Amino acid sequence: MPSSKITIKEIASALGLSIATVSRALNGSYDIHLETKEKVLAKARELHYKPNIQARNLLKRRNNMIGVVVPEFITFFFPEIIIGIQEVVNKHGYQVLICQSNESSSLERKNVEMLEDSMVEGLIVSVTKDSKNMDLYERLVQDRMPMVFVNRVLPQLNVNQVVIDDRKWAFQTVEHLIKCGYKCIAHLAGNPDLSVTKERLHGYLDALAAYGIPVQEQLIMYVGIQQERAKDGIDYLMVLKERPDAIFAVNDPVAVGCMLELRKRGLRIPEDVAVAGFSESPIGKIMELTSVSQPTFEIGKIAAEMLLKQIANNDLPVETVVLEAKLNIRNSTLPLNKRAH
Amino acid sequence: MPSSKITIKEIASALGLSIATVSRALNGSYDIHLETKEKVLAKARELHYKPNIQARNLLKRRNNMIGVVVPEFITFFFPEIIIGIQEVVNKHGYQVLICQSNESSSLERKNVEMLEDSMVEGLIVSVTKDSKNMDLYERLVQDRMPMVFVNRVLPQLNVNQVVIDDRKWAFQTVEHLIKCGYKCIAHLAGNPDLSVTKERLHGYLDALAAYGIPVQEQLIMYVGIQQERAKDGIDYLMVLKERPDAIFAVNDPVAVGCMLELRKRGLRIPEDVAVAGFSESPIGKIMELTSVSQPTFEIGKIAAEMLLKQIANNDLPVETVVLEAKLNIRNSTLPLNKRAH
């Protein structure tokens, strides 16, 4: 019963030893007689001794914790990244404090400050969709807080990053649409301040340019990144004089929203309108949505490794790691000759 | 730049005060001259002073952390519960250490032990599908660790729980199928050791009994709780002499797996086979799956409140809270007269 009150001191007095000897017995094996070491270990087991890591941490000026801040963890994406992170850091004796900012930059700020107060040794961050806390992160960089940004980054910030080449993969996706014979390709973009929004839009424009297709401003609409926002995009696109025959959405939720909305209107996918997404999701897969899959676990693992390295040596040069991705083609986009008519 | 090294001592010597006064100035307002208090606060701001909570925690013998162990957090279910938990505990200055056991009871054990070593003040747990760590939790109960179990519980354990009445809602779901006119209702059950498996099976049997339908053992199959496992169930059920015209699945993933597998075989839902799930998921909703929705956020919130109460007073009687749920009827189950033929 007196389980949580057992300290090194109790063991010492129970055995007529000093706390120093007990500590040595429990930790290493230097300067300690084997016999007394075993006596101590036995007594520790008997009393259900658990070391107080807070005391240890205080002394060593660390706490074996890192913080993770993500915009949400309802969908599979960030949870998978987090699992990757945990897999790596747990092996090194670290625990992870996970915060979700619910896409609110003020909550994000609060979370980061809470983690700072908790004295985490480092931070892995993916910012909210409005990316508003530049000042906060600038201060943290200045205060030399080890940090790694993943997926949604702040390009202006000189800090470690783990990303994929959103621009390149957006290019490939749109190129695929072009090669399928789609003539009028719209883009539903995300929140304008988001790094991934800009990159993917860039890739879309690159592809059009590469194939000599003139850009039509009216085919680009910023709808955000949530499924429910797709309706606005469809409402708008479907009444254009020149109606698009394909849509490249900024991500899978929006693409899925498009598919549901198009179906509601009795339009066939891909015969009437093709749809492609980004950051392949389980739902997208089930709905046969063409999309780019990201190496989520890998992102987490790499980010964690970079962070641990930086914690160990805070003078390492800042690094950006770009991971590979993959375009998975499914029935939401098909070449002309394979489409039913 | 000397940001993280500023202690109360630095402030004291910079101002020619004792650390005691500085501490008083920073904390409360007793026994302190207003003027010196303000001087201290100003200096603290100037030096970017951040209190060392580890030292404080050591002294106060707490650490403002609780642990959460869930079997997974890839799907929406547990993340939503976790958000509910965080919302409550953050308000009380607590942080949450989140662990996922990946449905492995040995990893679950490791996680719990890690959390114990981290000296969390309490634990919220949902066990893995094989529910194997009874001894561990018994010890924790004996050691008076504040704990609340959610969703997947250990009924033999005398500990706080937050659940829904799985049996009742399974009953209602199957009753709905019966009232729709389905004559041969199969049940794909989860892992046999899981509390929810047993309860939902119970509800299924209750409903059959209530409507005088004889139980047919061959219509019940334990397939587990994962989407991929649904194929086994369909493979088996679809070759029975008396083929079922409705399936009640233990949860949404299995139900979704059924729908996909049935579609592959060209069977129509619900005309050829109806499908109902449990614990409504976003994917299920999109696929028009009839299911029981659980109040996930609420589960988290209530569990957190119970845990905080128990942390504050460890002598409270053990309690089981049963929350309401809701049966949402969709196109995967339709009454005879509404089905297309």
Place this chain on the structure above:
DNA sequence: AAAAACTCCGTAAACGTTTCCGGAAATAGA
């Protein structure tokens, strides 16, 4: 046989706080 080296252990300081206790100075009461 004395000096040197090695084993093993205890003392005490340190990590950064909070808080009890006592005391000096200032104010109040008589």
Place this chain on the structure above:
DNA sequence: TCTATTTCCGGAAACGTTTACGGAGTTTTT
């Protein structure tokens, strides 16, 4: 003016560890 009270502050202990230092006892070296 002298005592009683109040206001404000410093000293020091405590939380549970780890570890540098020194020293007693034993073993090895010369």
